[in-house]
Amino acid sequence: MKKLREFKLCRKCNKELSYGKFRERKDTGWTDINNKLRYTYCRECEKKRFKEAYKRNPIPQMLSNSKIRAKAKNLAHNITTEDIKKVWPKDNICPVLKKPFEMGFKLGKTKSMAPSLDKIIPNKGYIRGNIVVISDIVNRLKSDASLEDLKKILNFYIKNEYK
Ligand SMILES: [Zn+2]
Structure with a gap:
């Protein structure tokens, strides 16, 4: 028994x-x-084990997240671990902010400088040639905004249009 x-x-x-x-x-x-x-x-x-594995190699988690997001938003997905490795910034530096990536967590969420997979053209999905690795904070700020909207946001704050 x-x-x-x-x-x-x-x-x-x-x-x-x-x-x-x-x-x-x-x-x-x-x-x-x-x-x-x-x-x-x-x-x-x-x-703890998950966090340690993530710090050593965040790619499996990034890939798994991208699959979940693609499914939820009904987007194409055909990338593999190899595709992410190919576009990984060699110096481990976010190509937008020019600051090093930090693999880790803060208050249960990935850190702002954690590497994150971005779709260059959002509605094309996670396909080869349409992905780039940037910091999580940049990805969150960009979200699904168009380049035109991003310019408007920047101008709004540079020109102090909120005053
Ligand atoms: Zn235990």
């Missing part, structure tokens, strides 16, 4: 934690008191 546990030692941090501190999984794992399978690493350790 399976052993049903309420508490379990996390294989990573070695803390004895209640079953709710471990994520559920379908295929394999240990069995909690409700007869559900759980991961052997606690949620906190999983998060």
